Amino acid sequence: MPEAGMERMEKIRATLEAALSVKAEKPVVLDVREVSSFADTFVLVSGRSDRQVRSIADRIERRLRGVGERPLGIEGAESGRWILMDFADLIVHVFLAEVRELYDLERLWSDAPQIDPGIELDASESLGAS
Numbered sequence: 068m069p070e071a072g073m074e075r076m077e078k079i080r081a082t083l084e085a086a087l088s089v090k091a092e093k094p095v096v097l098d099v100r101e102v103s104s105f106a107d108t109f110v111l112v113s114g115r116s117d118r119q120v121r122s123i124a125d126r127i128e129r130r131l132r133g134v135g136e137r138p139l140g141i142e143g144a145e146s147g148r149w150i151l152m153d154f155a156d157l158i159v160h161v162f163l164a165e166v167r168e169l170y171d172l173e174r175l176w177s178d179a180p181q182i183d184p185g186i187e188l189d190a191s192e193s194l195g196a197s
Contacts, residue, residue, distance in 0.1 A: 073134055078157055079108060079184045085130035086112045091123045092164070097179040107156040108182070111172060113164045117147030124150040124161045 073081065083094055091112035100107045114120035121144060128138060136154055143150040148166045152159040160172060 073136060075107065075156070076184065078131070078136060078154070079110065079182065080186050081130055081134065082110050082127055082157065082159060083112075083184055083186055085126045086110075086123050086161070089122050089126050090114075090119065091161070093167075095173055096182040096184055097173075097176055098182050099176060099179045102176065102178045106153075106158045109158050109160065109172070109176065109179070111160045111162065111167065113162045113167050115164060117163060120147040120150060120161050120163050124152060124159075127152060127159055127161070 079096055083096070086094065091114060093111075093113045095109075095111045097109040097111070098107070099109050112123060114123050124141070124144060128141065131138070131154060139153040139155055141150065141152050148163045149170070150159075150161040152161070160167075162170075
């Protein structure tokens with residue numbers, strides 16, 4: 068069930084567009100409604116440096132705040148290795164590439180189907196790219 072603000076797919080698209088605007092890589096969107104009691108959607112993206120990871124998270128936060136979606140919490144911003152952003156029904160994971168590979172959330176949450184957000188991506192940004 069969507070929050071009082073944006074509809075679910077609008078929020079997913081806004082999140083991805085914000086992340087991709089600062090060159091986030093390997094976006095994956097998981098529908099975790101059937102396998103999680105604390106969220107409906109996970110968005111996972113990667114950055115190549117701690118600075119880029121922080122920039123991606125900052126851009127996502129500013130974009131969603133701009134449309135009235137406030138995070139319940141943000142963790143990991145200091146180190147820039149794995150930033151977790153909790154928007155209640157939407158959890159955003161912004162990883163440093165090697166940290167994402169280490170924790171492999173796509174495998175951990177493999178029972179959750181991927182969602183096609185319906186936005187244009189160039190070939191290097193394709194959803195679920197390895």
